[in-house]
Amino acid sequence: MQNTHHVAVIGAGPAGLFGARELANQGARVAVFNRDIKPGGLAEYGIYPAKHVMKEGLRKQFRQVLDNPNIDYYGNISIGTQGDLSLDDILALGFQAVLVTAGAQGTKWLGLPGEDLTGVYHAKDVVYFYNKLPPFSQKKFRFGRRVAIVGAGNVMVDIARYLIQDVKADEVIAVVRRGPAEVKFDKKEMEYVIANLDIAALDEEIQRSTPIMQAVNQDPQAARATILESQPKAVPAVSQSRFRFEFLASPVQMHGEDGLLTKLEIEDNILVLKDGETKAKGTGNKRLLDVETVIFAIGDKVDATFGLPVEWNEFVKVEPPKYPIDNHSYESPVEGVFVGGWSRKASEGLVGYARKDGINAARAVLEYLKAKQPINPSPEAVTAKMKGLNKPVIMKDDIKRLETVEVEEATKRGLEEFKFASNEEMLEAMGLIETA
Ligand SMILES: Cc1cc2nc3c(=O)[nH]c(=O)nc-3n(C[C@H](O)[C@H](O)[C@H](O)COP(=O)(O)OP(=O)(O)OC[C@H]3O[C@@H](n4cnc5c(N)ncnc54)[C@H](O)[C@@H]3O)c2cc1C
Numbered sequence: 526m527q528n529t530h531h532v533a534v535i536g537a538g539p540a541g542l543f544g545a546r547e548l549a550n551q552g553a554r555v556a557v558f559n560r561d562i563k564p565g566g567l568a569e570y571g572i573y574p575a576k577h578v579m580k581e582g583l584r585k586q587f588r589q590v591l592d593n594p595n596i597d598y599y600g601n602i603s604i605g606t607q608g609d610l611s612l613d614d615i616l617a618l619g620f621q622a623v624l625v626t627a628g629a630q631g632t633k634w635l636g637l638p639g640e641d642l643t644g645v646y647h648a649k650d651v652v653y654f655y656n657k658l659p660p661f662s663q664k665k666f667r668f669g670r671r672v673a674i675v676g677a678g679n680v681m682v683d684i685a686r687y688l689i690q691d692v693k694a695d696e697v698i699a700v701v702r703r704g705p706a707e708v709k710f711d712k713k714e715m716e717y718v719i720a721n722l723d724i725a726a727l728d729e730e731i732q733r734s735t736p737i738m739q740a741v742n743q744d745p746q747a748a749r750a751t752i753l754e755s756q757p758k759a760v761p762a763v764s765q766s767r768f769r770f771e772f773l774a775s776p777v778q779m780h781g782e783d784g785l786l787t788k789l790e791i792e793d794n795i796l797v798l799k800d801g802e803t804k805a806k807g808t809g810n811k812r813l814l815d816v817e818t819v820i821f822a823i824g825d826k827v828d829a830t831f832g833l834p835v836e837w838n839e840f841v842k843v844e845p846p847k848y849p850i851d852n853h854s855y856e857s858p859v860e861g862v863f864v865g866g867w868s869r870k871a872s873e874g875l876v877g878y879a880r881k882d883g884i885n886a887a888r889a890v891l892e893y894l895k896a897k898q899p900i901n902p903s904p905e906a907v908t909a910k911m912k913g914l915n916k917p918v919i920m921k922d923d924i925k926r927l928e929t930v931e932v933e934e935a936t937k938r939g940l941e942e943f944k945f946a947s948n949e950e951m952l953e954a955m956g957l958i959e960t961a
Contacts (some may be wrong), residue, residue: 673789
């Protein structure tokens with residue numbers, strides 16, 4: 526093999542895969558390590574399952590990336606202090622740089638009493654569940670008749686869509702800390718749930734919020750119009766679920782009986798202007814919502830057990846950076862270790878953003894490598910290390926086999942798509958284990 530740079534990429538979501546492609550296109554040999562069997566990250570396991578065209582389009586691009594002969598894939602391998610290999614193990618394999626694109630796998634909780642009750646979940650777990658990512662796909666969730674989702678972004682809307690279209694819950698309540706002018710979801714996403722929106726309840730909320738909004742110079746009717754913007758394109762309702770908003774409300778506690786959630790306690794907020802920003806401020810007035818499920822869609826944080834220093838829910842970046850790209854730092858304080866995508870900025874942006882950020886991170890790595898002598902990379906040493914782990918390691922050909930079997934299953938069952946919901950079934954389909 527010709528002398529070149531040998532780089533490890535941790536995580537095969539959009540940031541990792543497009544970052545790996547950039548590195549390989551510039552001549553580097555790249556080994557991609559991925560926790561999940563399948564590549565794709567949240568493009569596979571986050572984006573709403575019914576978005577078949579978008580998901581298939583992305584899978585096609587990911588397949589092309591992995592077809593690059595300078596990119597090796599090792600799936601079912603988790604890196605971290607509690608993983609199959611540590612970051613030090615990876616560095617000891619002789620990689621000249623490591624690009625961490627492992628997403629934001631930590632869970633952000635508000636630390637409220639009652640978070641341990643059955644029926645209280647984090648959005649990521651729910652999204653992984655309905656997108657069939659093991660082991661979340663095999664866990665039991667208690668989706669009750671009345672569900673509160675805390676949050677005001679696209680993830681809140683995706684989960685509302687699932688609860689309205691699949692679970693067919695009686696009532697889905699979006700609990701929003703600030704007011705109607707501060708919702709963060711896109712018009713397009715609302716199209717799927719707006720037919721179930723209780724407009725009378727929205728108008729009551731707008732009326733209740735009006736004096737609070739006007740006190741900070743917000744226009745309640747403009748906010749109402751923005752929320753309802755997708756109405757002309759409303760996807761027809763498939764359930765009787767009632768979808769409504771509770772604006773200007775923060776969760777303070779969950780109440781339960783026999784370990785099961787029964788009520789969400791919220792505190793009313795007003796809006797105040799601070800340093801030019803609108804902030805929510807509790808009034809002390811508390812109310813109870815009768816719900817059996819609460820889902821927190823309040824964003825994610827990076828995995829603190831990964832092995833990189835963490836501050837404010839993010840991996841620490843070197844400032845000012847030695848290799849800035851687009852004025853961002855992609856450098857961790859560990860020599861030769863870089864971060865990109867949601868591992869650089871948790872919960873930031875859509876796939877297009879993660880793709881660009883992964884490419885930028887790869888460019889920072891390439892700048893760093895300019896001072897390093899090319900070596901004779903040894904993918905064989907990496908494969909040998911993988912074999913020593915005594916667990917099935919997924920390579921590119923295995924993924925191809927799995928995809929073929931899943932397509933066959935979908936055809937057999939008359940489905941648009943079929944996914945095995947456990948690692949065992951996937952391993953069996955790839956012929957890597959035999960089950961009784
Ligand atoms: C609910 C939801 C819906 C979304 N819907 C859309 C949408 O409709 N359209 C859109 O454009 N964007 C959407 N997004 C955003 C998009 O999915 C993200 O922007 C993008 O996937 C982030 O890419 P990433 O590569 O940084 O991280 P991720 O996609 O999270 O990928 C991380 C990868 O790292 C791997 N990994 C994690 N930990 C480890 C470890 N310790 N060791 C080894 N590997 C590890 C994982 O297996 C995964 O493959 C959605 C996001 C969510 C959460």
